[in-house]
Amino acid sequence: MLRFLTAGESHGRGLVVVVEGLPAGLPIEEEAIAGELARRRLGYGRGPRMRFEVDRLTLLGGIRHGRTLGSPVAVLIDNTEWPKWEQEMSPHPGAPSRRLTTPRPGHADLAGMLKYGFDDARDVLERASARETAARVVAGCLAKSLLSHLGVAVLSHVVALGEARADGGLRPGPGDLARVDASPVRCFDPVAEEAMVAAIRAAAKDGDSLGGVAEVLAYGVPVGLGSHVHWDRRLDGLLAQAIMSIPAIKAVEIGQGEEVAGLRGSVAHDAIEWDAEGGQYRRPTSRAGGIEGGMSTGALLVVRAAMKPLATLNRPVLATVDVETKEPTKSFKERTDVTAVPAMGVVAETMVAWVLAAEAVRKYGGDSLAELVRNWRAATEALGSTPSRAPTVADPLPVQP
Numbered sequence: 034m035l036r037f038l039t040a041g042e043s044h045g046r047g048l049v050v051v052v053e054g055l056p057a058g059l060p061i062e063e064e065a066i067a068g069e070l071a072r073r074r075l076g077y078g079r080g081p082r083m084r085f086e087v088d089r090l091t092l093l094g095g096i097r098h099g100r101t102l103g104s105p106v107a108v109l110i111d112n113t114e115w116p117k118w119e120q121e122m123s124p125h126p127g128a129p130s131r132r133l134t135t136p137r138p139g140h141a142d143l144a145g146m147l148k149y150g151f152d153d154a155r156d157v158l159e160r161a162s163a164r165e166t167a168a169r170v171v172a173g174c175l176a177k178s179l180l181s182h183l184g185v186a187v188l189s190h191v192v193a194l195g196e197a198r199a200d201g202g203l204r205p206g207p208g209d210l211a212r213v214d215a216s217p218v219r220c221f222d223p224v225a226e227e228a229m230v231a232a233i234r235a236a237a238k239d240g241d242s243l244g245g246v247a248e249v250l251a252y253g254v255p256v257g258l259g260s261h262v263h264w265d266r267r268l269d270g271l272l273a274q275a276i277m278s279i280p281a282i283k284a285v286e287i288g289q290g291e292e293v294a295g296l297r298g299s300v301a302h303d304a305i306e307w308d309a310e311g312g313q314y315r316r317p318t319s320r321a322g323g324i325e326g327g328m329s330t331g332a333l334l335v336v337r338a339a340m341k342p343l344a345t346l347n348r349p350v351l352a353t354v355d356v357e358t359k360e361p362t363k364s365f366k367e368r369t370d371v372t373a374v375p376a377m378g379v380v381a382e383t384m385v386a387w388v389l390a391a392e393a394v395r396k397y398g399g400d401s402l403a404e405l406v407r408n409w410r411a412a413t414e415a416l417g418s419t420p421s422r423a424p425t426v427a428d429p430l431p432v433q434p
């Protein structure tokens with residue numbers, strides 16, 4: 034079983050992630066993890082912290098000479114600003130210099146204060162902050178690395194930001210990731226990219242925030258991850274939970290998502306064809322987003338995550354109450370992003386990769402990477418298909434729904 038835990042506060046000494054259940058022999062390079070963390074810092078509209086945060090890494094355990102040992106992998110990410118926060122966030126007895134008593138509507142502040150009996154919103158926001166997703170991205174990088182040995186590639190792109198929408202027919206292939214990351218908003222559609230940048234600039238000028246939608250695509254997913262036999266084994270359910278756990282995500286779509294509810298059945302599904310030459314079944318479309326009955330079908334996996342506009346505003350206008358005086362006031366202002374949709378896409382990739390890797394380990398098993406790959410190869414060959422390799426730029430794009 035693959036699992037991970039993270040610990041650490043946004044302005045604490047650092048974040049730590051412990052990943053358990055990886056097979057031995059998985060090649061891991063610190064540069065690859067650093068690269069993934071750098072991708073999560075990307076995006077026009079991010080706040081000042083992402084310009085100086087460096088995500089300095091320490092590989093604490095579970096890796097020797099660039100390969101996993103089969104033991105838990107532990108990684109530490111330092112917090113660049115720790116010296117500045119050391120007093121305020123000290124783990125030792127003492128008191129903060131000031132308490133935050135005007136909770137932000139839309140953030141975790143008030144619900145957390147009431148639930149845990151805190152009188153300072155910082156006791157909640159430090160862990161509710163999406164800073165924690167940096168630690169998840171480390172786990173996601175390990176998952177992506179494992180998946181690459183099974184020919185699976187996971188990527189994302191922003192398809193909506195504020196009111197700007199990308200052309201739905203434009204989907205990046207596995208070889209397009211660098212191009213997506215080069216976009217200031219991680220959008221594959223250059224026309225929509227301009228509209229997105231303009232929307233962010235306008236919101237920033239007004240001291241406001243924006244949400245949006247990122248689409249995650251997984252190429253080369255083998256048939257049969259997940260299962261129909263229990264509610265908690267359905268792949269779509271697992272993906273929805275994983276995506277929903279990302280701060281500020283309010284909706285998840287698989288394949289055609291919400292749109293499918295308005296269609297007739299005759300045009301809503303993916304026809305089944307037999308490819309006599311390849312000796313396997315084939316789907317000309319991926320309307321179902323690569324999942325039927327809670328199991329992967331082998332078609333392109335498509336998951337979308339919708340993010341709300343961020344709760345912290347540079348021009349605080351949202352009405353709240355001072356929890357001390359009970360007087361009406363405006364919520365406190367913290368340093369904040371105008372939008373974090375491009376970064377959220379990278380986190381969503383992480384969560385999708387994690388779920389796929391966990392299901393792959395469950396299905397194929399094995400204590401070493403070689404054993405896992407052997408098992409995967411045998412299962413894939415038994416289905417009549419050639420074990421896939423990691424898709425390349427030369428591969429044709431899958432047919433659009």
Ligand SMILES: Cc1cc2nc3c(=O)[nH]c(=O)nc-3n(C[C@H](O)[C@H](O)[C@H](O)COP(=O)(O)O)c2cc1C
Pocket residue numbers: 080139140141161162163166279280281282341343344345346368369370371373376377380
């Ligand atoms: C990558 C990323 C960056 C975020 N940055 C901010 C931010 O700068 N300001 C903010 O108010 N919320 C930000 N959020 C969202 C909050 O963390 C989130 O709204 C809060 O934890 C409450 O959780 P909920 O929105 O799921 O209810 C960010 C979320 C993500 C995924």
Ligand SMILES: C=C(O[C@@H]1CC(C(=O)O)=C[C@@H](OP(=O)(O)O)[C@H]1O)C(=O)O
Pocket residue numbers: 043080082083086161162163164165167280367368369370
């Ligand atoms: C630190 C990160 O995102 C933070 C998420 C966040 C929030 O409220 O979720 C608020 C901001 O925190 P800060 O006030 O420290 O700048 C973001 O910068 C990060 O993504 O690494």
